[in-house]
Amino acid sequence: xxxxxxxxxxxxxxxxxxxxxxxxxxxxxxxxxxxxxxxxxxxxxxxxxxxxxxxxxxxxxxxxxxxxxxxxxxxxxxxxxxxxxxxxxxxxxxxxxxxxxxxxxxxxxxxxxxxxxxxxxxxxxxxxxxxxxxxxx
DNA sequence: ATTCTAACA
DNA sequence: TGTTAGGA
Numbered sequence: 001x002x003x004x005x006x007x008x009x010x011x012x013x014x015x016x017x018x019x020x021x022x023x024x025x026x027x028x029x030x031x032x033x034x035x036x037x038x039x040x041x042x043x044x045x046x047x048x049x050x051x052x053x054x055x056x057x058x059x060x061x062x063x064x065x066x067x068x069x070x071x072x073x074x075x076x077x078x079x080x081x082x083x084x085x086x087x088x089x090x091x092x093x094x095x096x097x098x099x100x101x102x103x104x105x106x107x108x109x110x111x112x113x114x115x116x117x118x119x120x121x122x123x124x125x126x127x128x129x130x131x132x133x134x135x136x137x
Numbered sequence: 138a139t140t141c142t143a144a145c146a
Numbered sequence: 147t148g149t150t151a152g153g154a
Contacts, residue, residue, distance in 0.1 A: 013139075013140075014141095015139065024147075024148080025141095029142090044154070045140085045141065046140055
């Protein structure tokens with residue numbers, strides 16, 4: 001509810017986030033480049049992360065460990081924007097819908113990619129995503 | 138002391 | 147991804 005405000009307030013610098021997530025600064029910045037996270041900035045251009053950012057990073061880390069690449073994560077995770085943040089605050093129903101939709105999309109992507117990834121396409125983003133189905137997330 | 142961007146023996 | 151140079 002209204003503590004989304006707290007979860008979204010930029011509080012910690014990258015150093016703390018590194019310890020909190022066990023990710024390197026390189027990785028954190030890299031994920032930001034790919035818009036998986038959008039941390040705030042200080043006047044001095046230093047990143048300030050919120051609890052939500054940390055949570056997202058932990059999820060990203062989890063997916064990476066399962067072998068999902070950036071392209072795959074982009075499709076599995078909820079988009080980062082004011083719109084989505086509001087949606088999360090306004091209705092938890094939409095959040096549930098987004099998750100169910102994600103799995104549906106994954107299923108779709110799974111087939112879509114199983115047929116288009118024939119040559120030596122090692123960067124298939126379905127890696128690991130299979131485990132999501134088999135392990136029931 | 139920390140973090141930032143850009144670039145690659 | 148790691149690492150490093152050169153600057154805030």
